[in-house]
Amino acid sequence: MAMSVGDPLEVAAIKKDFPILEREVHGGRLVYLDSANTSQKPQAVLDAMDRYYTQSNANVHRGTYLIAEEATAGLEGARAKVARFIGAKRNREVIFTKNATEALNLVAKAWGRAHLQAGDAVVLTELEHHANIVPWHQLAEEVGIELRWIPLGGDGHLDLTHLDRLVDGAKVVSFTAMSNVLGTMLPVERLTAAAHDAGAIAVVDASQHVPHVSTDVSAWGADFVAFTGHKMCGPTGIGVLWGTEAILDDTPPFITGGEMILNVTKEGFTANELPWKFEAGTPPIAEAVGLGAAVDYLSGLGMEAVREHEVSLTGYALRSLTERFGEQIQIHGPSEPAERGGVMSFTYADLHPHDLTQVFDQHGVCVRAGHHCAKVLMRQLGVAATARASLYVYNDEADVDAMADAITDAATFFGV
Amino acid sequence: MAMSVGDPLEVAAIKKDFPILEREVHGGRLVYLDSANTSQKPQAVLDAMDRYYTQSNANVHRGTYLIAEEATAGLEGARAKVARFIGAKRNREVIFTKNATEALNLVAKAWGRAHLQAGDAVVLTELEHHANIVPWHQLAEEVGIELRWIPLGGDGHLDLTHLDRLVDGAKVVSFTAMSNVLGTMLPVERLTAAAHDAGAIAVVDASQHVPHVSTDVSAWGADFVAFTGHKMCGPTGIGVLWGTEAILDDTPPFITGGEMILNVTKEGFTANELPWKFEAGTPPIAEAVGLGAAVDYLSGLGMEAVREHEVSLTGYALRSLTERFGEQIQIHGPSEPAERGGVMSFTYADLHPHDLTQVFDQHGVCVRAGHHCAKVLMRQLGVAATARASLYVYNDEADVDAMADAITDAATFFGV
Amino acid sequence: MPGLEDLYREIILDHYRSPRNRGELPAPPATRVEGFNPLCGDEIVVFVEVADGAVSDIRIGGQGCSISQSSASMMSAAVKGRTLDEVQALTRSFKAMMSIHEQSLDGEGEVVIEADPDVKLGDLEALRGVVKFPVRIKCATLSWNTLLQAIEESAASR
Amino acid sequence: MPGLEDLYREIILDHYRSPRNRGELPAPPATRVEGFNPLCGDEIVVFVEVADGAVSDIRIGGQGCSISQSSASMMSAAVKGRTLDEVQALTRSFKAMMSIHEQSLDGEGEVVIEADPDVKLGDLEALRGVVKFPVRIKCATLSWNTLLQAIEESAASR
Numbered sequence A, B: 001m002a003m004s005v006g007d008p009l010e011v012a013a014i015k016k017d018f019p020i021l022e023r024e025v026h027g028g029r030l031v032y033l034d035s036a037n038t039s040q041k042p043q044a045v046l047d048a049m050d051r052y053y054t055q056s057n058a059n060v061h062r063g064t065y066l067i068a069e070e071a072t073a074g075l076e077g078a079r080a081k082v083a084r085f086i087g088a089k090r091n092r093e094v095i096f097t098k099n100a101t102e103a104l105n106l107v108a109k110a111w112g113r114a115h116l117q118a119g120d121a122v123v124l125t126e127l128e129h130h131a132n133i134v135p136w137h138q139l140a141e142e143v144g145i146e147l148r149w150i151p152l153g154g155d156g157h158l159d160l161t162h163l164d165r166l167v168d169g170a171k172v173v174s175f176t177a178m179s180n181v182l183g184t185m186l187p188v189e190r191l192t193a194a195a196h197d198a199g200a201i202a203v204v205d206a207s208q209h210v211p212h213v214s215t216d217v218s219a220w221g222a223d224f225v226a227f228t229g230h231k232m233c234g235p236t237g238i239g240v241l242w243g244t245e246a247i248l249d250d251t252p253p254f255i256t257g258g259e260m261i262l263n264v265t266k267e268g269f270t271a272n273e274l275p276w277k278f279e280a281g282t283p284p285i286a287e288a289v290g291l292g293a294a295v296d297y298l299s300g301l302g303m304e305a306v307r308e309h310e311v312s313l314t315g316y317a318l319r320s321l322t323e324r325f326g327e328q329i330q331i332h333g334p335s336e337p338a339e340r341g342g343v344m345s346f347t348y349a350d351l352h353p354h355d356l357t358q359v360f361d362q363h364g365v366c367v368r369a370g371h372h373c374a375k376v377l378m379r380q381l382g383v384a385a386t387a388r389a390s391l392y393v394y395n396d397e398a399d400v401d402a403m404a405d406a407i408t409d410a411a412t413f414f415g416v
Numbered sequence C, D: 001m002p003g004l005e006d007l008y009r010e011i012i013l014d015h016y017r018s019p020r021n022r023g024e025l026p027a028p029p030a031t032r033v034e035g036f037n038p039l040c041g042d043e044i045v046v047f048v049e050v051a052d053g054a055v056s057d058i059r060i061g062g063q064g065c066s067i068s069q070s071s072a073s074m075m076s077a078a079v080k081g082r083t084l085d086e087v088q089a090l091t092r093s094f095k096a097m098m099s100i101h102e103q104s105l106d107g108e109g110e111v112v113i114e115a116d117p118d119v120k121l122g123d124l125e126a127l128r129g130v131v132k133f134p135v136r137i138k139c140a141t142l143s144w145n146t147l148l149q150a151i152e153e154s155a156a157s158r
Ligand SMILES: Cc1ncc(COP(=O)(O)O)c(C=O)c1O
Pocket: A258, A280, A281, A282, A283, B036, B037, B099, B100, B101, B102, B129, B131, B132, B176, B178, B179, B180, B205, B207, B208, B228, B229, B230, B239, B373
């Protein structure tokens, strides 16, 4: 088994933290290379949720009894952990949603409906995930905003030649911090500054960034940042919207009901203060506790080490796949590992990605094939689908090699 | 310890299924009487989620690999279980949301925005939870609908004298199936029929009904039914909106993004078919698996037995509290156990509920004090707050007695 | 590699490599309908000409994996020249083989589609192995659903 | 019952049973502000009259638990006749006792409020035990926050 000398993470030990990696599939070990889709969960996260359910389960912010206080402390403690993890200035700037998609919908619909009108421009990029496109399409249908697109340039990067013209007069610039298809890291601070210079707000979809790269939302200078728990070692059912206190105060509530009100009469309602104004109904309590444990886990590894590990493993993957398969394999995105995350979209010869990954499955290699919820980008790339391998803290060179072996096998099987 | 002869549930055995009930608080056992707020979770539900995370965790509807297929089967299998549990005709009529609140917002905002306009009337009841009030207030602000209220009558029931006049010309009648404050069971079929006769749609908030009473949404004849997972032995982070296929097809998408589209271009998008049209982003996968296990658990007990147990235990509680405290205790809601669920709101002498339940906590008795997210109802009742004890499958007469002892102690402590 | 041969039978790979009835038809008179597999991005375009209650001509465009492409190719060969009733029966039999459940006519739950014992699936039998790979069932049925929609639209446009 | 005596000191129960400054003031000239505790439904109404930079009169209405009512009662007694600066200092000291964290002025995170050693809390000291019951802290501070808002509004309306 190939082991990287000097890997900043002790991957062999880390693998043991993730019980699912001990699972056998089709008689071999599980080689999980789909973390951009969803990450696996360390035992510590499962334990934290089990502890919550077996010791302190109660609804929050309501009861005067002990376990209700513990549950509330669990939820609010998780909020504080997340706030610290992303460099938020105040805990109340961290809003728990069900996923990144709800977070981006909240921005487009609650902030957007209140502040945008017919003819206003919203600038997106061709790299966006559908979660940062479709809500804006809905708003376009509803109030008649105009969508502008920062185009894809060379080597998987954006073409920023006409950035100033594109953002000129815009009200919103909303973009991903890291492409979930190409791995491209976007120049967040530059885009945020361009937005602000043009008088627009800057919205960052950090779903692929927060799990992999140390993130400081305050340093970014963004107005809103969205991300999702299940891609960062946390459970399903929880996402985060961060916003500056100023912009959150200036955003009407989105989903409404219990827990988000100060008062309700037959005539109307008064909203509660941040963050609860945006958290109607019973929040994802166990999921917040799990996300807090995930943040602890990642902080324990150190986000600098996580990033270093991924850069080095991505470098290994790009090199070894290219050496082994030459012209047959086409890997999209930046060629320089330091300019990208560990997400590699590729096609092999004229094999359809679906057929390729079907063979992978027989090797226990989990890789996703499809459009990766980025059909606008796929059209720009001129492909209908790619296979996408994505790396995380528990992956090593042996995993990359296992996929390479599976590629060879697929080529033999289909005779290409 | 008082034990009911002939209880349709074996509560002593059931208590063992819920690990949290073994916990000690303040040196005594935990007496959990706040299930209308959130229920405890049986080990089987925690095991199902752990099994999912340690064996099959993957994103759904996407991967060609084995664990992704297992995860998809887990999610869709849970949908089928829920559909069967509530008498839905088709699995695709079951939409997973994050909680009941999101489900009711989806109705008010996605269906409501598309079908209601200024001057249209929406009929609610004075018994509603804020989740079935505030979204309609928002819609009223936005498009100018009129809200009408079916008033509270005697003995905790609705006053239906002027029902015909109230629903006349209305577009929506939206009501709770069981009051979360008084326990009142509403005449769902009668209200649904009145709605339909008036040409309105019928929306049922079944958050307190589905966990406690066998529910058949098709027999109800409703158009939409909302409920929440965490009150029915399931995890936090998941709720359900059921709707007839016809009305769901006639409802535009609410939250949008990945997973809910057929196609996305720079110009627009096409929505996917049911149920996915309403499930944007990564769904609460582990939570759905947990909810499926909760449904299995409740089905194993038998919903008829659950209901019988609660009627008999509620009867015991109403009798024994009245016998013991006479005029000092005021219990709101229907006096007849068969007309109500196991939810008892009460006040004791002039003790503030908050002070009462603070003393309860010292006895390990978990009871909520407050307005229970029903401020409109509280105003009708002429109180600012009540203490609310609520029963479930794991409660027995000893639990009720423990609360009664705590009341006595509070009376002594405060000298009333 | 056990299992894969069940999915990728030789005849499937043959249709994938040499698809039948590939191309376009002028629409109108033909009807053109696009189908999407939202999960993987496969897009299929069916051009169909209906005359005298039968599929007089058909062409297939778009792109997809070997399963969706070969299924479309075999379908095109199987339905060309058939009456609409025959096409319906064939579709039912094909979906029955794919173990697709559909809602029953009285709305009481979902039922398993029964195959018509008189309908011969021929080459299409090769796709039976797809059932063991649930995610791929949508690949196999994409062209069929698109064809049904095209036939409906052609009826509606007359 | 260990613990409860920490919360419900005799002086608290005394203020609860015989609240000081209970009632209303004509507004205007007084300022009237309602405060809600969204968690339990407690509602407090503060009527305050400010003259010459001091709280010249105050009345408390509304309903709530023993903690919120006694805190309001003690507060009313403590602030009546005091200058606005003294009220600010007293509020700070009270919140410090309640271990309330507030955002620092430069926006860099949240900081613990420091009590002013010169400020005497007097009877209000009896509320110190509330800190051990986190849910009840909002009960104790409700009237104080409502008072601050009333003072602000009275300044704004001049
Ligand atoms: C009647 C009723 N409706 C709606 C809700 C809201 O449920 P959730 O908080 O899970 O959204 C509740 C519970 O709080 C309830 O009791």
